[in-house]
Amino acid sequence: MKKRILALLLAALTLLTLSGCGTKPTAQSAPAPEAPKVEKIRIALVLPATVDDLAWGQSMVEGLKAVQKTMGADKVEVAISEKLGNAVDAGSAIRQYATQGYDIILAHGSQYQSVLTEITKDFPKTTFAYGTGFATQPNVFAYDPQAQEGGYLLGMLAAMTTKSGIVGIVGPVESGDAVKYNYGVQQGVLKGKADVKTRTAYTGSFNDIVGAGNLAKTQMSAGADILTGSSQQAVGALRAVAETKDKYWLSTDMDQSSIAPDHVLAAQVYNWEKVVTKIIELRKKGTLGGQVLTLGFADGTIDLKYNAKLADKIPAAAKAAVEQAKQDIISGKLKVELPKK
Amino acid sequence: MEGVVNSDIIIIILATGIRLATPYLLAALGEMFVQRSGVYNLGVEGIMMMGAFAGFYATLQLGSPLLGIVISLVIGALMGLLMALVSVTFKAEQGISGIGLYMFGWGLSGLLFRLYVGGITSVEGLKAIKIPFLSNIPFFGPVLFDHNGLVYTAFLLVPLTGFILFKTSWGLNVRAVGNKPEAADTLGVSVVRIRYQCLIVGGMLAALAGAFLTIGQANMYADNITAGRGFIAIALVYFGRWSPWGILLGSLLFSLADSFQSMVQVLGINFPYELAVILPYMVTIIALAISYGRVWAPAALGKPFQRGTRG
The missing domain is CATH 3.40.50.2300 (Response regulator)
Structure with missing residues (x-):
């Protein structure tokens, strides 16, 4: 009997903690008790x-x-x-x-x-x-x-900024958006500087920040000095980059420079x-x-954001070329290819 | 810089493998004591998450990773105590209570993080300690002697736990309680007390494994940071046949395969990514399948002890 009560208690406790972090209306919504007319x-x-x-x-x-x-x-x-x-x-x-x-x-x-x-x-x-x-x-x-459009621009930026000649991608699972973004980066790197290499690797997970950090460490120890990657585990890779001198990160989805102001060069930002x-x-x-x-870039729903603090790390020529490519994407002159299925 | 020499690559693979093995080793050695005493605790993952959060939060607030470790050990002991209360004192079904503990730890760590931290924040974690002289040895130096303190701790625990389990009277009691609890009880060994002790030690080591992830590896916390490592640790206890050296072998095999596959991907060696990421699991399963014949396990594993009844 005791056993059953305890099991129930534990289950209830668990549910409580789980629901605690589940649904919650944001505090910003107006209190508006009845608020009929609006x-x-x-x-x-x-x-x-x-x-x-x-x-x-x-x-x-x-x-x-x-x-x-x-x-x-x-x-x-x-x-x-x-x-x-x-x-x-x-x-x-x-x-x-x-x-x-x-x-x-x-x-x-x-x-x-x-x-x-x-x-x-x-x-x-x-x-x-x-x-x-x-x-x-x-x-x-x-x-x-x-995602490939910003990936392309960031890839160009990386290729023209890297000193080691190696750009490392810390990918989550080889599918969907990640592949799209990575394919853009790969094309951009090729365009930016033909002899710069892109090295792409995946952790096989979307949320393993420790795994992403370890993969980033492996990328850096094997020579990459500019890294990028998508999904929510990317912050793990970014953190590993931020601990290493002279290594930089390009973020996607949103600007991640808040947690590593000295290491995020630029970001593809969704609006x-x-x-x-x-x-x-x-x-x-x-x-x-x-x-x-x-x-996309054309209607401003995607934008490229530079980290003002690291402006001197990006060669002027690189920035100019990237900005030109961005205009070409907006005008439709440049089409970034999607990966073939 | 493309001309990375081959021995450098091998050093990176081995050093990374040793780093990756640490959380498995810590959690699995703890679970080894638990299972040796006749309880299986499937809540390791949940305890790891709590330890990961506790270590992270204490480091963030107090500015010292060492205090982070201490706090995570305390939290781990409490989680172990909870499991002991449920599974030993109240004799609840161990599998279910372990899963309950896992979900409890997951939920609670996420909730606490949301309440007290609220967003991605990084901490100054443990620094690598280069062992004087030894770290200068070519090849072996960077592979073995350039890690943070928890890595050394985990590997030193292998002989230490082996000694405790097989050469001390407490270890003998643990093994007796896990194999023949009635006999141990008759001889005046308190089954309940030994199981409590083992669950508390197991909880502390699991929490330490979690803390290693947040303050020894990622230097940040995010929801579900353990990403299944606790369950792999449990599997490694079986792989290692409840012995520290077997667990060491399993942890190293798994982690070196993991580190190797990362490097294979990074170097762009033509190898399908899907195969690469499952390589550690494949290697472990294959090794398990071919290397052992008859399976031995603590005879009373999973059976709550009730004086006067069989099992």
């Missing part, structure tokens, strides 16, 4: 990792904060559920948000595509969005960052504010979904 847009975000991963998840969270700031906290309500890497758990969170009447539900991961198809038909008035992806439905937007604003506007006009929203 037309309020309610947005829910479902994340595979955490709100503060300094990568994919956090970039979207900051985009939503920016939307709230621009449109007014009383006009936009944001609720976030994190750590839902498991598609089944994510599915129940998404369904719950839809049932609670959220207008726009962002399932921020390519892995949510199949979960969404099971849910979206039951909520035809709700707008869903997910990405990276291509498949849409009448009430589902898919968004697709052209989710624009994407979410577009979804809100389309919804207001009656378009609930059915479109693929592409993020």
Whole structure:
């Protein structure tokens, strides 16, 4: 008997701690007890990792904060559920948000595509969005960052800045966005300086920051002096780079220079504010979904950010060439190839 | 700089392998005592996460990785005590309570991190200690004698735990309790006390393994930082047949394969990445499959002890 009670207690305790870090509406949303008249847009975000991963998840969270700031906290309500890497758990969170009447539900991961198809038909008035992806439905937007474009520019920058002649990529799992980004970097390096080598390696995980750190150490000990990599484990690699003198990092998804101001040269930054604003506007006009929203340099949904503190580490010629290439991407003159399937 | 000499590459692979083996070694040696006493604790991963957070947070607040280690040992002991309470005193099914402890540790460490830290923050972790003279030996110096203190600790624990387990009366009691608890009980050895002690020691070593990840490797904390290493450590206890030297062999085999595959990828040697990342697991399983015949295990493993009944 005692045994059973204890097991129950332990289970309850576990649930408590787990739920403690699960769903929670952000504090920024206005208290607004009843607040009837104001037309309020309610947005829910479902994340595979955490709100503060300094990568994919956090970039979207900051985009939503920016939307709230621009449109007014009383006009936009944001609720976030994190750590839902498991598609089944994510599915129940998404369904719950839809049932609670959220207008726009962002399932921020390519892995949510199949979960969404099971849910979206039951909520035809709700707008869903997910990405990276291509498949849409009448009430589902898919968004697709052209990660290879920034990868290309960062690759050029790396090739023209490296002293050892080796650029190292610390990749997560060889699939989807990571491959897209890495392929861009590889092309950019070739374009930047033909005899610079790109060395690509993967940890086989998205969230093993210790593994990413170790892989970065191996990359550096084998000669790479400029490194880059995507996904939420990338901060582990960045931390390893930041501990080593004269080694630099190029970040993607968002600017990671906050934790290593002396080692992040530049960043490819996603501007989710624009994407979410577009979804809100389309919804207001009656378009609930059915479109693929592409993020790229052309409309400013992707941007390149330099670390002002390390401006002297980048040769002027490199910066000029990168800026030129960026203009060519914007004008359509330069198309960065996607990896062949 | 492309002309990296081959011996340099080998040094990197070996030194990295030794570094990578450390958390497995620490956690598995702890779990060895636990299982030798007849309990299997599947909560190692959860304890590691708590130790990882405790070590990180204490280092962040107090500015000293040594204090971080001390605090993580205390937290590990408490987690071990919790497991002992549930599985020894209340005799709950060990597999289930271990998984419960794992989820508890995962949830609680993530929650504490969110409450008290809140974002990616890095700390000044342990520094490498070059052993005088020895680290100057060509080849062996950089491979063996240029690591941080926890790496040396883990490897020194191998002979030490071997001595404790096989050459001391306490070790004899542990083995007796894990094999024939009734007999040990008849001879006046407290089964409960020995199991409590082993779970506490196991918890401390698991927490130390976790702390190694946050303040000896990554120098930061993130959710789920252990990424399955606790479960691999448990598997290595089986691989090592509950002996420190077997565990050392397993940890090294796994970690060297891991370090080797990273280097293969980095050097761009034409080898499929999918195969590369599973190489450590493959090597370990193959070695396990071909190297041992009959399986020995502590006879009372997994069975709660109840005086007056069989098993």
